[in-house]
Amino acid sequence: MEPLLEVDQLRVRFRTKGSVKALLEKDDDPFIDGVMGVSFTIHPGQTFGLVGESGSGKTTLARAVMGLVPVHSGAIRFNGKNLIGLNRGQIKPFRRDIAMMFQDPAGSLSPRLKIRSLLAEPFRIHNRMPDNLPDEIARLLKMVNLSPAMGDLYPHQLSGGQARRVGVARALALSPKLIIADEPTAGLDVSVQGEILNLMARLQDELGVSFLIITHNLAVVRHVSDHAAIMYLGRFLEQGPTQTVFHHMQHPYTQALLSAHASPDPDAVHHRIAIFGEIPSLFSRPRGCEFHTRCPRVRDVCRERFPKAADQEKAHQYFCHFPLSESLQ
């Protein structure tokens, strides 16, 4: 099957100081890497879950796929066509096929527009006004389980879950093939979180749309995604089919991240893999494997060079000198 989205060795860099300042400070590399050599594919109708701590580059990666941040190198192929290097006019048709659900649903809805006008925006921007706009808007609202009467409300009159559903409806407006959902459940109560995820699963079954879900909630990824990737300081440290990543993980970071979850059983005995401190700053990216500053299995070689992928061909990929399947001497 042809992949829908193919990202190959994607690298996103941000300039940290102007060229004059860099020259004066003799800094020959005044950049930080937001995303560093990331490759993955999403097939039609599939869900790809992207997990990582704050600052790991999840949102930057999503924005790069959307064409919202300039890409330094690598390729983003959508339906076989490379999106990098296209100008504004050329990329616009692709923007119709890739929709975004933003992190803060209430913040991404203009407070001065009624829900009706907010839902009409995607059509207007892309010059795709349907013949009967009110019907189309009612259809969208119905699709996300909101009553058509909601069209007359303003965003502040909605609850968090309802605002999130308007976000889903907006993303669906132009019948995209891929929806990028940035933290679709952050800030929602557990009882509402399920509603949004079930809605997304139902829409996927009905419309065959693919999802790229960004989250730091591992439990969510375990249930909804077909493939999962663990991101750390701009790199995918491990990726593969969700079940493999969760049950046969090879990277110590994946293991630590999974064990860091609080459990709802007060008597549970935790076998926590202690990882110390916090994610390092992008301004002082550690040498070698970026995770060595927090890794419980760190050895000298980890501080020197970044490990090679175990097997590029396999679906399950990880970057570690000492994967968990090998015992340490």
Next chain:
Amino acid sequence: MTQPVLDISNLCVNYQTPKGTVQALRHIHLQVPPAKVVGLVGESGCGKSTLISAVIRLMAENAHVAAGKIRFMGLDMQGFSASELRGIRGRDISMVFQDPMTALNPVLTIGRQMVDIQYRDGLSRKKKRERAARMLERVGISDGLSRLDNYPHQFSGGMRQRITIAMALLVQPKLLIADEPTTALDATLEVQIIRLLKDLQTDFQCAILFISHHLNVIAELCDYVGVMYAGELVEKGTVRDIFHRPGHPYTRSLLECDPSVIEEPTRFLPTIPGDIPSLIDLPKGCIFQDRCAHVMTVCRKTPPPAVHLGDHHTAACHFLEE
């Protein structure tokens, strides 16, 4: 039984709004025993924050205590004057807030803020700085004395929350109120902060009232748990009562909804259908009736009694037996 640090009995709080009176808290009974951690769990709009503001008597202007008593160390909080209250807040009761960035002043060094908070103690500035530095090291920020000269933005999110915890404990309070202290943090930092709070609580022997909407965090940290729904405390008990033998249907559905407890991967997760009822126009009978899977005629007519399920365990439901 020893005297509880905080004793809330029959507390009712109303908000006056143009649309009518919002009955935000109704008949809350809750006790925080000395040197124990009591967790309050509930979803948005259940009245957790109203409860805290009522305890520290910092309520919104349109809020008032309609009935009930709040006793702190046996003394009636209602009886205190404004200046007496200022003497209690920040000395006997201190707080850790949700967002560590807004809780700290961005234009002052953390050293200045940590010295300022000790204004009541008759110590020299140098002594106060040393105490602050020791406290920083106690919460896991090494090189405390030199870090005192840093500004909040020079610390990461997890460290800032450690600093606010250090500040809250500097005054050696009898009661620490923690309002969702881990919500803004990643999972790896969340478990670090919980472990820290647990250690510190053992050291300082203060009581903690811990508010969260995250059940798992409550399970790990607390001794006693209260479950709130739409302004009522629907169930309370020891942490094992609540997590091993939940009585109230709301507690049970809340536990079932958590995706981390569902072993088999499923694309469709359980939810609690429906919305919280309006607190202006309260339904007759049980507050949870519209969302409850076991609702019967009696639930729509009479409010459920508080059923004692164990020594500390009570739940308000018609279908529970003692």
